[in-house]
Amino acid sequence: MGLIQILSQGDVVSNLVVVVLLLMSISSWFVILWKSWLLRRASRDVGRSLLAFWQADDLQDGQRKAQAFDRESLVVPLITATHTPGSGTLAHAGDRSQQLTRLLRQQLHAVLHKLQFGQVLLATVGATAPFVGLLGTVWGIYHALLSISNAGQVTIDRISGPVGEALIMTAAGLAVAIPAVLAYNVLGRQIGRIEADLEGFARDLRELLLHPGVDRAALARD
Numbered sequence: 001m002g003l004i005q006i007l008s009q010g011d012v013v014s015n016l017v018v019v020v021l022l023l024m025s026i027s028s029w030f031v032i033l034w035k036s037w038l039l040r041r042a043s044r045d046v047g048r049s050l051l052a053f054w055q056a057d058d059l060q061d062g063q064r065k066a067q068a069f070d071r072e073s074l075v076v077p078l079i080t081a082t083h084t085p086g087s088g089t090l091a092h093a094g095d096r097s098q099q100l101t102r103l104l105r106q107q108l109h110a111v112l113h114k115l116q117f118g119q120v121l122l123a124t125v126g127a128t129a130p131f132v133g134l135l136g137t138v139w140g141i142y143h144a145l146l147s148i149s150n151a152g153q154v155t156i157d158r159i160s161g162p163v164g165e166a167l168i169m170t171a172a173g174l175a176v177a178i179p180a181v182l183a184y185n186v187l188g189r190q191i192g193r194i195e196a197d198l199e200g201f202a203r204d205l206r207e208l209l210l211h212p213g214v215d216r217a218a219l220a221r222d
Helices: 002-009 012-054 059-067 076-080 096-116 119-151 156-210 216-221
Strands: none
Touching: 012 059, 012 119, 012 156, 059 076, 076 096, 076 156, 096 156, 119 156
16 A cells, blocks of 8 residues: 555655656566576577587588577577688688687677676666665655644654655665566576586587597587
8 A cells, every 4th residue: 555655645756766666677577587487498408409419420410400409599600600701801811710719709799698688687677776766765755754844743643654655665676676686696697507508619619610630529528
């Protein structure tokens, strides 16, 4: 009832604070649920894709086998990035080692950007939601004290009600921020593990193409 009373009795600022907190909560929970599902599937698919790739006979066969498991397109783009661009471009400049390093780095950044999507929102909500709630509390207490002073008679009953309703805004800000902060840390660790696997695969893939005689099984064990 506290938030309903604030919306019905509050002014533009207090109502705006409630709307902002509500939008923060909806957006952060959407990202939390979506990324939890995405990262759980991505973690499983990356492991299967890498295993299938290293069991292939050649690069094309490895790409085909990895693609069967890579539903989020995290591994296959790294394989396709190893195709050297045509001559006559700056991307073709340099030796084979430089070209592979540049192509794999660019594609790896694109893949990691996909994994990191939404983390900025969670960090922003976790850092700002308590202060937004505090703004609503300060504004609500200010108007509550003004209305009490205009009433002429000050009693504990007149103070406790409006001030208590204003303090709900602080609790609402914390309720929005805490899940976002926890999710940011938990999801960040999952992203870090997937990033480590992809970076290791990019390094091994580069070495495999530069030194075709390297034992694939030895690379897969690294």
